Amino acid sequence: MLIVMNHNANQADIDAIIDTVKDMGFTAAPIPGSERTAIGVLGNHGYVDDSKILEMAGVQRVIHVSKPYKLVSRDFHPEDTIVDVAGVRVGQGCRPVVVAGPCAVESEEQIIRTACFVKKAGADMLRGGAFKPRTGPHTFQGLREEGLRLLALAGKESGLPIVTEVMSPDNVGLVAEYADLLQIGARNMQNFDLLREVGRIRKPVLLKRGMSATIEEFLAAAEYILAEGNEQVILCERGIRTYETATRNTLDLAVAPLIKELSHLPIMVDPSHATGKRSLVPPMSLAALVAGAHGVLVEVHPEPEKALSDGPQSLTFQGFESLMEEVRRLANFLGYA
Numbered sequence: 001m002l003i004v005m006n007h008n009a010n011q012a013d014i015d016a017i018i019d020t021v022k023d024m025g026f027t028a029a030p031i032p033g034s035e036r037t038a039i040g041v042l043g044n045h046g047y048v049d050d051s052k053i054l055e056m057a058g059v060q061r062v063i064h065v066s067k068p069y070k071l072v073s074r075d076f077h078p079e080d081t082i083v084d085v086a087g088v089r090v091g092q093g094c095r096p097v098v099v100a101g102p103c104a105v106e107s108e109e110q111i112i113r114t115a116c117f118v119k120k121a122g123a124d125m126l127r128g129g130a131f132k133p134r135t136g137p138h139t140f141q142g143l144r145e146e147g148l149r150l151l152a153l154a155g156k157e158s159g160l161p162i163v164t165e166v167m168s169p170d171n172v173g174l175v176a177e178y179a180d181l182l183q184i185g186a187r188n189m190q191n192f193d194l195l196r197e198v199g200r201i202r203k204p205v206l207l208k209r210g211m212s213a214t215i216e217e218f219l220a221a222a223e224y225i226l227a228e229g230n231e232q233v234i235l236c237e238r239g240i241r242t243y244e245t246a247t248r249n250t251l252d253l254a255v256a257p258l259i260k261e262l263s264h265l266p267i268m269v270d271p272s273h274a275t276g277k278r279s280l281v282p283p284m285s286l287a288a289l290v291a292g293a294h295g296v297l298v299e300v301h302p303e304p305e306k307a308l309s310d311g312p313q314s315l316t317f318q319g320f321e322s323l324m325e326e327v328r329r330l331a332n333f334l335g336y337a
Helices: 011-023 108-121 145-158 169-178 192-200 215-227 255-262 271-275 278-290 317-333
Strands: 002-005 027-031 038-042 059-063 083-085 088-090 097-101 125-127 162-165 181-184 205-208 233-237 267-269 295-299
Touching: 002 011, 011 027, 011 038, 097 108, 097 317, 108 125, 108 145, 108 317, 125 145, 145 162, 145 169, 162 169, 169 181, 169 192, 181 192, 192 205, 192 215, 205 215, 215 233, 215 255, 233 255, 255 267, 267 278, 271 278, 271 295, 278 295, 278 317
Parallel strands: 097 125, 097 295, 125 162, 162 181, 181 205, 205 233, 233 267, 267 295
Antiparallel strands: 002 038, 002 059, 027 038, 083 088
16 A cells, blocks of 8 residues: 655654554555655555545545555656666666676686676676576586685776675675675575565665566565665566577566566666577667666676586677677667767
8 A cells, every 4th residue: 555645744744644554553664755755555465444544634645556566666666766886877867787797707817807808898897606506516506705706806906896696695795795786596586585685785686587487476576675675676687488499598578668667676688698699699688778678787708618607698708899889879879878
């Protein structure tokens, strides 16, 4: 439920509503706006009798929100959220953001070389996996804390904020010491303990859509993070599982405009994991931006044929440089300064 106050409602009116909501056994979440304040009612599992609230001073109307996600929805938060990642702004009205780097941190030379190159080519953030969730247990699982250290070193060397995945609630504090943006991977989208834990810290979070998740499930997962107090969340489409086998996953580009209708949170796209094919990453990156995505994540490796993970979908240095030239032309065409 959302209680919309009159534009001339005073603080005493708002406080009275908050007290009443608490007396009803629910949580009140004030949402200040440019013209008026709204108050979200959280914790209800069904219809709430609004007759008492409608009679109170300062109340304009009450909106009953049936969605399982409330803090994430535009009903509760009509204004767009801009997420700031160490000075890089992600969201509506901001220039499209490009996050680039290898699937996994393999060595100091590899990650620093890649970081410096993607920075020179125009990337805004550096990605790299230190903890790697792999389908099989005998594949490369990442360098773990050493990988975090090397990633931070590469970020410092290149001047780029770093993005890396956290897989366990126990490791959130450790990863947060090194990373500027904490990634929740597709396999952990519904790891609710992990979502709650990243919600308790005050660092931005990149939440990837699960490989079989509906849009409602995706947004409900983000709700776990916001419900703990962390509103700095970026959503990320990375392809879903369908009957098609020609690509690694099926890239659902309709997500970009749809998320912008349903939620105030920024949405990015990862065409590398979505397609699994190097040749498809550039065109789908551009298509994502045209569809309204606020940025893209792409995998880049100095020698993809030698990569310890995801080599076939990683761009070469030359390929990434060409992509960035196209991204700049497209951004200018779309009206970004």
